[in-house]
Amino acid sequence: MKLNKPDLGNEMMIDLDGFDRQLPLVCDLDGTLTKSDTFHESFFEVFFHSPQHLLRTFPSWFKGRAALKETLANVRSIDPQALPYRAEILELMRGAKAGGRETYLVTAADQSIADSIICHLGGFDGAKGSDGSLNLKSRNKLKWLQESFPEGFIYAGDSAADLPIWEAASGAVLVGNGVKYASRLREAGVEVRTISPEKTNPVKDWLFELRVHQWSKNLLIFVPLFLGHVAGDLHAVLRTIVAFVAFGLIASATYIINDLADVEADRAHATKRFRAIAAGRISVINGFLASIFMLGAGIVMALLLHPQFALAVAAYLVLTLTYSFRLKRYALLDVTVIGALFTLRIVMGQVLNDLAFSPWLLSFSAMFFFSLSLAKRHVEAMRACSRGKDAIKGRGYLPDDWPLTLGYGLASASASIVIMLLFIAFEARVTQEYHNPAWLYLAPAGVFIWLQRIWLLSHRMDLHDDPIVFALKDMTSLLIGAIIALAFALAV
Numbered sequence: 001m002k003l004n005k006p007d008l009g010n011e012m013m014i015d016l017d018g019f020d021r022q023l024p025l026v027c028d029l030d031g032t033l034t035k036s037d038t039f040h041e042s043f044f045e046v047f048f049h050s051p052q053h054l055l056r057t058f059p060s061w062f063k064g065r066a067a068l069k070e071t072l073a074n075v076r077s078i079d080p081q082a083l084p085y086r087a088e089i090l091e092l093m094r095g096a097k098a099g100g101r102e103t104y105l106v107t108a109a110d111q112s113i114a115d116s117i118i119c120h121l122g123g124f125d126g127a128k129g130s131d132g133s134l135n136l137k138s139r140n141k142l143k144w145l146q147e148s149f150p151e152g153f154i155y156a157g158d159s160a161a162d163l164p165i166w167e168a169a170s171g172a173v174l175v176g177n178g179v180k181y182a183s184r185l186r187e188a189g190v191e192v193r194t195i196s197p198e199k200t201n202p203v204k205d206w207l208f209e210l211r212v213h214q215w216s217k218n219l220l221i222f223v224p225l226f227l228g229h230v231a232g233d234l235h236a237v238l239r240t241i242v243a244f245v246a247f248g249l250i251a252s253a254t255y256i257i258n259d260l261a262d263v264e265a266d267r268a269h270a271t272k273r274f275r276a277i278a279a280g281r282i283s284v285i286n287g288f289l290a291s292i293f294m295l296g297a298g299i300v301m302a303l304l305l306h307p308q309f310a311l312a313v314a315a316y317l318v319l320t321l322t323y324s325f326r327l328k329r330y331a332l333l334d335v336t337v338i339g340a341l342f343t344l345r346i347v348m349g350q351v352l353n354d355l356a357f358s359p360w361l362l363s364f365s366a367m368f369f370f371s372l373s374l375a376k377r378h379v380e381a382m383r384a385c386s387r388g389k390d391a392i393k394g395r396g397y398l399p400d401d402w403p404l405t406l407g408y409g410l411a412s413a414s415a416s417i418v419i420m421l422l423f424i425a426f427e428a429r430v431t432q433e434y435h436n437p438a439w440l441y442l443a444p445a446g447v448f449i450w451l452q453r454i455w456l457l458s459h460r461m462d463l464h465d466d467p468i469v470f471a472l473k474d475m476t477s478l479l480i481g482a483i484i485a486l487a488f489a490l491a492v
Contacts (some may be wrong), residue, residue, distance in 0.1 A: 029107035035280025070132035080120035084280035108137035246301035255370035271424035308351035331396035339370035441485035
């Protein structure tokens with residue numbers, strides 16, 4: 001896999017021409033060479049992918065941070081190709097090396113991680129990391145640097161822990177948040193170079209990481225209100241709105257957990273590598289803490305609303321986390337689970353307002369969303385096949401599986417239409433709930449046309465990764481949805 005470099009745009013790269021060429025350039029790793037923290041990433045790699053080995057790390061917790069880092073690295077190593085490197089620092093190090101300056105990676109990360117990174121990147125004269133007994137950070141790192149480079153050194157870092165090193169260095173390169181110490185270091189007589197923090201929009205990053213746009217899927221909670229003909233009940237509507245928010249918080253938390261569990265696979269993906277956690281714009285520890293807070297808030301709200309709603313939410317939570325950790329890697333089972341997760345949203349709306357279960361609605365939902373989930377997998381398989389890939393990383397599918405995803409997807413799409421037609425013929429037309437049931441036939445017609453469009457775009461690889469998000473931005477899809485809504489209104 002090739003290293004993905006951020007776009008530098010028109011930003012000017014710094015140079016070290018003002019420093020003695022005999023001085024080596026020493027670079028920190030976490031937050032400096034990479035945007036992420038390898039210690040936190042190592043922990044969550046073990047937590048999500050090797051939880052059975054987490055017990056092996058417990059004794060090292062009492063031996064200090066360096067011992068814990070060594071144990072985590074031994075249990076599950078980090079892929080150096082997948083780390084989000086800072087392109088500016090890579091260019092700085094390469095430029096220094098090309099100019100005849102020695103370059104070193106010196107980090108508080110475990111030695112095995114430091115060695116794997118310089119082996120992957122190349123161009124470094126050496127690397128030094130924590131060794132299981134000594135945590136090479138701050139003053140410990142300074143002592144080692146002064147012993148190793150008595151003639152002086154230039155140090156590139158990013159945090160307050162680097163202040164003692166900068167103050168003792170012959171020159172300082174300040175990266176990211178470290179630039180705020182520039183004036184303090186200049187006053188101390190240190191020659192400083194700064195690399196400004198990458199221009200980001202934290203609010204936008206968090207909104208996307210929380211998948212607020214995906215909350216549109218949770219509108220399925222409101223469907224039983226209309227099909228159960230209780231949309232005029234103000235208390236039911238308000239209760240469902242609160243449930244929508246509570247479930248939204250829980251769903252957003254699971255999206256973050258999914259990103260944390262799948263960070264390496266996301267970094268190898270053509271588009272998912274730009275997600276905030278995968279790209280290092282949101283740290284894994286901040287993402288984890290945010291997910292825990294939202295899970296707690298959402299669960300408390302669910303319990304206060306309705307015990308059966310809380311039970312349905314708990315079932316959703318268990319199923320979606322099992323999907324994130326294990327089931328997403330099994331072909332066809334993954335999309336079956338996704339169809340069930342969408343259907344659970346409808347179940348939540350039913351139990352929340354004590355409505356009777358509709359076998360028509362639930363069976364339609366299962367087949368319909370199973371088809372849409374397969375459309376997403378079909379795009380991935382087709383793209384992998386067209387690029388000559390041997391496998392789809394993080395999934396249980398092979399590129400040559402596209403005929404299977406196509407066949408199952410079209411079959412389940414057709415089944416959902418048949419279920420709608422049977423509902424209209426055997427229930428809607430014989431009940432008194434619909435005064436003009438003939439209008440309902442526009443619904444299966446509209447859904448049929450829309451599914452044809454989705455699968456045509458999927459097969460042509462023109463479909464957005466998520467069909468639901470695509471539909472919300474596609475004028476044709478919105479028009480078809482409006483026609484279907486009008487048909488139900490006229491029928492009632």
